Amino acid sequence: MNKLAVNLPGIALKNPIMPASGCFGFGENFAKHYDLGKLGALVIKSTTLEERIGNPQPQYHHAGNRILNSVGLKNPGVEAVLAHKLPYLEQFDVPIIASVAGSKEEDYIEMCQRIAAAPNVKAIELNISCPNVKEGGVAFGTSPEVAARLTAQCKAVSSLPIYVKLSPNVTDIVEIAKAVEAAGADAISMINTITGMAFDLASRQPVLGGITGGLSGASLKFVALRMVRQVAQAVSIPIIGIGGIQTVDDVLEMILAGATAVQIGSANYKNPLVCPEVIAGLPHRMEELGIESIQAFIEESQKLIKAQNKF
Template identity: 50%
Template sequence: MKEDYMNPAEEIVLCTGPDVRVQIGSLALRNPVMTASGTFGYAREFENLVDLERLGAIVVKGISLQPKPGNPPPRVVETACGMLNAIGLENVGVDRFIAGKMKYLRSLTTPVVVNILGDSVEEYGEIARRLDGVEGVAALEVNISCPNVKKGGVAFGTMPEMAARVTEAVREASGLPLIVKLSPNVTDIVLMAKAVEEAGADAVSLINTLIGMAIDPMSRKPRLANVIGGLSGPAIKPVALRMVWQVAQAVALPVIGIGGITTADDAVEFMLAGASAIQVGTANFYDPSAAENIVQGITGYLQQQGEDRLVDIIGTLKTGMA
């Protein structure tokens, strides 16, 4: 989906060269490169490795109502062109996050997006309510890949009506920009995107991890203690790119592309397919400077193409034979 350019907030400073600013609803970003939840901790872990002030936005790891200890190890396994993880959404909980993590995060000029997760619709709403008005929180990203405990463990992100209920609950509890992170483990991701759009989302991000597993043939045991986990990395990029393209054509919301993005060329592909911004995830584990390098690479691409504004290339994929 190609969108009209909107002037971001005055405090975002333009660098020389092409204008790479983008808007995600009312959220103004200096550039389209965000970090993906669960791959960048609470940002402070990367402060000596990355210039955090050069990123478009930081998405912190998922925050639940109460602290979560996560799954037992092993929780991460390398796979061909990617990795499986079954961390179990380990986090400090929303109250400790606000009291202990936000002091550092609010010192940054880079917008901070808080990813939230819950076991019930009510939990999502309560987390959003507690974060609403917290200084330094620029937006919420809602992880609907979590299991609905009250409905027997079916993930919120697999049924349109359940995804809509979560979106409505968060929208009612908070006035912050609302991004809903979609799961690829569905029959029709476009239906999910339309459901959360109608329920009040300001943007969608996709895709979350695909469900996979790995087995040790010698021990005949799963390589993850949890048996199954989320597959991420370059291996899922073609699937993510296809889904972003489909969703961007179907909804009027800004789309944030996620999945196997490791280079500026990867990022540009997603934006040509209709993404207004992208998130860098698995690449952060082996190259902490990946996101920063992608920012520079996007600028180089625009200069090479003779483009003055990044927004002018969004959704310009040529699908005809000419």
């Protein structure tokens, strides 16, 4: 019996650990350090129809365990991903979750149709923190109606499960989660980064070329745990927990909040071995805590969530 195994819609994972989109590229650099087949799944960098060079430099600001990034969805475009990036990953025994993005709804629909053609892509993650041109530059994920419509449209054209990645930069993330669930989302990934900024005192200017950026790192975990728990109390589809995860205990805490699996993000920058190290450390910590299996812990956590008062 594999005590670490978990199931997500369309995917059987050997363990609940996967890298978060944007923090792992397409895996090439990390494959130099370990066999990517050790991962439960691999989420590729958000891909768009056309190549994107991203925002002006600098794109990163590191401050201890906190990171601001303003990459701007830099990626080689879907043709290059289908021709080179995804075929490269076929050598590893790991299911691929393809993160897709766009500037208008039609972009997402076409991306879902095209990326699903790759044989190793088992699910699609919609990055809905992107600006919706038709809605005046507002992120798709900040409006329940827009998020639901986009989810339904992508479900209609894809035979693969659709996971929707939620932005924390909203008034009520539960409302967004319920809307995408009602529209047919198979799972929810949460949370994306929190919008922030920093200044260079000498120049009196923002440190990032894109002015603002997404805040990630250890401190994000506490916000993510709260939001995951809120959403877990309101929806019945699986949640993939993201935000500040660096250790085995972070993983178990995220499951206790309501997640079925997790994505490890910016911790990969400081330690390229963080994912396999967490995977290797899970069994011993589970034994210490009397956890029979990850699936048993998920079921225990879900019972606790139902028994406790809502926020």
